[in-house]
Amino acid sequence: MPSGNIDYPKPGETTRVDKTEILNTEATLHDGGVLVKVIALSIDPYLRSRMHDPNTPFESYLWYNMDAEQAAQLRVIKNDEKLPWSTYLGVLGMPGQTAYIGWKQYSQAKKGETVFVTSAAGAVGSFVVQLAKAQGLTVIASAGSDDKVEFVQDIGADVGLENGIDIYWDNVGSEMVDAALQAMNNFGRIICCGAIASYNTPNRYGIKNMHQVVEKRLTFNGFIMNDLAKDYLPDFYKTYPRMVASGKIKHREQLYYGFDGAEQALADIQKGENIAKPVVMILDEEGSKASLPNGGTTGITSRDGTLSANES
Amino acid sequence: MPSGNIDYPKPGETTRVDKTEILNTEATLHDGGVLVKVIALSIDPYLRSRMHDPNTPFESYLWYNMDAEQAAQLRVIKNDEKLPWSTYLGVLGMPGQTAYIGWKQYSQAKKGETVFVTSAAGAVGSFVVQLAKAQGLTVIASAGSDDKVEFVQDIGADVGLENGIDIYWDNVGSEMVDAALQAMNNFGRIICCGAIASYNTPNRYGIKNMHQVVEKRLTFNGFIMNDLAKDYLPDFYKTYPRMVASGKIKHREQLYYGFDGAEQALADIQKGENIAKPVVMILDEEGSKASLPNGGTTGITSRDGTLSANES
Incomplete structure (x- = not known):
């Protein structure tokens, strides 16, 4: 063991x-x-x-x-x-709902801003990418293989980080948080959705740039969609099954x-x-x-x- | 050098x-x-x-x-x-205003909750302690010397942590954040006001418990009072000079x-x-x-x- x-x-x-x-x-x-x-x-x-x-x-x-x-x-x-029923476990299930609810509740996204999405080919991340693009944001995405990066570009992610980050959608935790903190703009929002990099190791990475939270006036919001589902799901089910089907x-x-x-x-x-x-x-x-x-x-x-x- | x-x-x-x-x-x-x-x-x-x-x-x-x-x-x-004019640089100046504004804007404090305040004998921390006590919170405080701890108790801080922490007022950063993350209750708020532990060392501490931000649905808010002063200072000046004088x-x-x-x-x-x-x-x-x-x-x-x- x-x-x-x-x-x-x-x-x-x-x-x-x-x-x-x-x-x-x-x-x-x-x-x-x-x-x-x-x-x-x-x-x-x-x-x-x-x-x-x-x-x-x-x-x-x-x-x-x-x-x-x-x-x-x-x-x-x-x-x-x-x-297919499987759709209701992914893009229309908990992961898609997590993306939708977290984005609506915490992103304060404004057209022209830049969002950085990790695990962007995943069920949550790829939904976030599309929500952000639809709102006119620049989307910088990271994913773990060439095939995944290709998919992320197919759904609209941009290439190369020219400006700082206004919103960081964190599916990963650890080193990525340090990198994001370094690149965040003032008044940036960090949406903490998952921390896969810490789930399978007893030696968790230590995040060194947290002092930037004060200097840059950043906000972190950790959330679990169930807590907020009641307020958001009626609209979600009204809108997204149709958009997935089309x-x-x-x-x-x-x-x-x-x-x-x-x-x-x-x-x-x-x-x-x-x-x-x-x-x-x-x-x-x-x-x-x-x-x-x-x-x-x-x-x-x-x-x-x-x-x-x-x-x- | x-x-x-x-x-x-x-x-x-x-x-x-x-x-x-x-x-x-x-x-x-x-x-x-x-x-x-x-x-x-x-x-x-x-x-x-x-x-x-x-x-x-x-x-x-x-x-x-x-x-x-x-x-x-x-x-x-x-x-x-x-x-004395000096008062307007401390309890009635930027530090007192920082405490007041950060608390009002981010604490979402409710009677019966528990707040943990670091550097609690300082100009910001001691004001936070008193705001929290006035609202009926349990206040757990830390300070860097026996004399400071005595002052913190004089102004109302409680002794010993029996429950988890609902609000962490962070003046320190680094190790204290890790300890607080461990002790936070679900839906806790962390107000990032300063990070003195990281200001004077090139070897910053790495925070290992950030994955708890998702699990516990925590919020971090970093802020600098100037950004919010306009909305809060009229009330501050109406209320607190009198309360300091009395x-x-x-x-x-x-x-x-x-x-x-x-x-x-x-x-x-x-x-x-x-x-x-x-x-x-x-x-x-x-x-x-x-x-x-x-x-x-x-x-x-x-x-x-x-x-x-x-x-x-």
């Missing part, structure tokens, strides 16, 4: 697929309870923090007992646009299949080895066990919203 | 008193110009950043050419309460005398060796050269607002 439980997930070692099929006879649903049949799983960087506790499995079925008030908060996705908001997904795929996706996203937003398909759109056209379970299928809304 | 010009000021070495009296014959005042006869100098931690440029002297007389618009922004201090707001000053005193004060405040807000008296209240009762120029006189509004 890695010391202090801080290291990259290792399929088959720190995660494990249990293929026994267990019927939980103690599980009973009370009034208002919900039985969940899992179609797809969203794999996101923040899940790393949930993995300190080894007892947090993904399962084919889940049941929740809840009262009427809680049940009333469940959201029925109408999907009038008939988008291709006005572009996105990429990378599909993994089955629980073996989930293991791989959990490791890939922590290392940045995924090539787009990872979604694990457990069931297909008809409710059968999801699989690749060739019958495999752990392969990867890419789908690029810039090319087609359908699986290629 | 210290390497990289980052080290503590050293009287007689990195600062120097020039006793020649020069009449600048090139100085002419245009319409709206102002000739300033210096009565007292405020010595504050932030001055360290001004000292990277060796050409920034304190002088007995200064002249400013300004247009009517600039002149209209000069503030005449009425001083109906007949407080002793409702308590404060301490440490008086240094003459330009030799200024040299010493500049060094002392960077090291935390001053015992209260340093003010350098150049002229006395009647306009004569200021000096200690014993005729000295570099001695120290303390005055404690908790005891008397007059010089002891």
Whole structure:
């Protein structure tokens, strides 16, 4: 085991697929309870923090007992646009909503300003890039591979930093924060959305430029979208499914299949080895066990919203 | 010279008193110009950043050419309460105003919350402590000597941290930020007012707990009071001179005398060796050269607002 439980997930070692099929006879649903049949799983960087506790499995079925008030908060996705369900875990799910809510709440963006976005090919970052471009900002983006950089340019990111940064959207933490602090303009805003660079190492980087927060009158806002969702989601669902369907908001997904795929996706996203937003398909759109056209379970299928809304 | 010009000021070495009296014959005042006869100098931690440029002297007389618009922004201090002029450099000057403005603008303080204040015996910190107590907060304070801690308790700070911190007023930076991040409650606010721990060292401390900004949904606000002064100063001047005169707001000053005193004060405040807000008296209240009762120029006189509004 890695010391202090801080290291990259290792399929088959720190995660494990249990293929026994267990019927939980103690599980009973009370009034208002919900039985969940899992179609797809969203794999996101923040899940790393949930993995300190080894007892947090993904399962084919889940049941929740809840009262009427809680049940009333469940959201029925109408999907009038008939988008693949996976879309609702990425560009239209938590990551897209995180981008939308954080940007609206904290960016104070003004036309002509410059924003720097890290992990800009990711599900959150690529949405931020497009929100910023639509508002007339210059967007400087960083991403972890040539392919990712190409995607980021496809969706509108500019090249080369000529001015200082007014807004820094931080998905990374650590060294990138120091670099951004150095480049920030006075009255800049730093939106803290994630810190992937610190999730898998016991030796966290120390940020040395924080004194610039006073000199430059900077603001940092850390946030988790759930806290603000209530105020923003009605507008989000009214606007963005349509824009995704029409291709006005572009996105990429990378599909993994089955629980073996989930293991791989959990490791890939922590290392940045995924090539787009990872979604694990457990069931297909008809409710059968999801699989690749060739019958495999752990392969990867890419789908690029810039090319087609359908699986290629 | 210290390497990289980052080290503590050293009287007689990195600062120097020039006793020649020069009449600048090139100085002419245009319409709206102002000739300033210096009565007292405020010595504050932030001055360290001004000292990277060796050409920034304190002088007995200064002249400013300004247009009517600039002149209209000069503030005449009425001083109906007949407080010593030094008061208007400390509790009623930039430090007190910094505390007031930063607290009002960024604290979002609620009765029952806990605030942690560093450099709490200083001119800014001691004002923050009193604002927070008046609003019903628990105040945890740190200060650099037993005497300072005693003063901080006199003005109402509580002892021992039982709960987490909702607001951290940061005058220090570096290690203290890491400690505060660790102790912050969710949705905490960090008000960045100064970073004295980083001003005099080329080897700045690296802050390792910034990832908690996301997890705990924290906000950092760096500010400089001048940017916000316009909105807050009318109320400040209406309220606080009276409260200082009546002793409702308590404060301490440490008086240094003459330009030799200024040299010493500049060094002392960077090291935390001053015992209260340093003010350098150049002229006395009647306009004569200021000096200690014993005729000295570099001695120290303390005055404690908790005891008397007059010089002891």
